[in-house]
Amino acid sequence: MSDRWQRLLGEVWRFFAVAQLATWVSFVLFNVLAHGWLVGRTLMADQPIGAYVLANSVGMVISYHGARGWVFPHRPPQQADGGWTAYVVINLLAMVLPVGCLFLTRHVLAMDSALADNLSANGVGLVLAFVARFYLFKRFVFRRPAEPPVPVVAPS
Template sequence: MSDHWRRRIGEVARFFVVAQAATWVSFLLFNMLLHGWFVGDALLRDRAIPAYVLANMVGMVISYHGARGWVFPHRPPQQADGGWTAYVIINLAAMILPVGCLYLSRNVLGLDSALADNLSANGVGLILAFGARFLLFKRFVFRRPLESAPEPVTTP
């Protein structure tokens, strides 16, 4: 396997680990807010979309710092804010997919159980958004410095 593909596989694997950590935090917070897991009374009972958005904003902060420090440390910030604005915009755009799945599950199909909420938003929706976020983050947030040479392409 070429060095190029080893680097790519390493980036995807690290991105997946960071995404999993952020997702678990978001998952637990979402269920605490909406279904009262571990706390009893749910703060946002019957307000699934605000609960999802709030929980995922916390996950977004975790994800940014993990990606900046571990997944793409070799790609220094090109923007004054370290890419934070682009990162937030991409996350909010990608959040449309799981929020849409949650909306359809609750408002079209009439499913409002914790299982249905989690399968629609944290299952189907996150799977749809994962690949898009990786490519968009790499392209717009964690870019290779302009002065660096392109990565060598080797043929097997």
């Protein structure tokens, strides 16, 4: 396997590991807020999409620091804010996928169980968002530094 493929697979694996940590935090927080898991009292039962966005915003902070420090440390920030603004924008755009799945399940299919919420948003939606985020983060946030141009030497 070439060095390029090994490096890509390493990045995918580390990105997946960071995403798993952020996802588990988001998953637990969403279910605490929307379904009362672990606390017995539902705090945002009538606002599952708001609970999902809040929980995943916490996960976003975790994933940024993991991606910046462990997944892509060899790709120095190209933006003054370390890529944070682009990271947030991409996360919010990618969040449309699981939120759309949750909306579809809740409002079109009229399914509001914890199982339905988690299969749609934290299953199908997150898989779609994972693929989109990996590509977009690598392309726009954690870019490889630009290669210096090769000088052209005119014949003398």
